[in-house]
Amino acid sequence: MPVTLTTRVDDDLAKLIDDIAAKEGMDRSTVIRRFLTRAAKDWLIERSLKDYEEGKITLWQVAERCGLSLWEAVSEVEKREIHVPYTPEDLEEDLEGI
Known part of the structure; x- marks a missing residue:
C-alpha cells in the first residue's frame, strides 16, 4: 500500500521539478x-559495491541485493571504477587450482 511522505524543498528545486514535469x-x-526511485537504487548499488570492495560480500551478493544480473553488477564495478578485492592469497589459490 502506498505511503505518503512529506518534505520541504527550496524554491529553486521546486521550480526545477515543475519544469521537468512540464x-x-x-x-x-x-x-x-x-x-526518488532512481536515487535510492543508486544508493543501494553504491553501498553494496563499497561492501564488495571491502570484502564483506561477493559480487553475486551485490547483484542479488540490488536486483541486478551478475553482468550488470560487473558493469557497475567497471563504470564506478571499483577496486576488485583480489588478494595474493586468492591468486595462490587460483594458481594451485590450475
Whole structure:
C-alpha cells in the first residue's frame, strides 16, 4: 500500500521539478517518485559495491541485493571504477587450482 511522505524543498528545486514535469508531460508527484526511485537504487548499488570492495560480500551478493544480473553488477564495478578485492592469497589459490 502506498505511503505518503512529506518534505520541504527550496524554491529553486521546486521550480526545477515543475519544469521537468512540464517538459516530460508528468505531474510533480510522478517526477519526484521517479527521482526518488532512481536515487535510492543508486544508493543501494553504491553501498553494496563499497561492501564488495571491502570484502564483506561477493559480487553475486551485490547483484542479488540490488536486483541486478551478475553482468550488470560487473558493469557497475567497471563504470564506478571499483577496486576488485583480489588478494595474493586468492591468486595462490587460483594458481594451485590450475
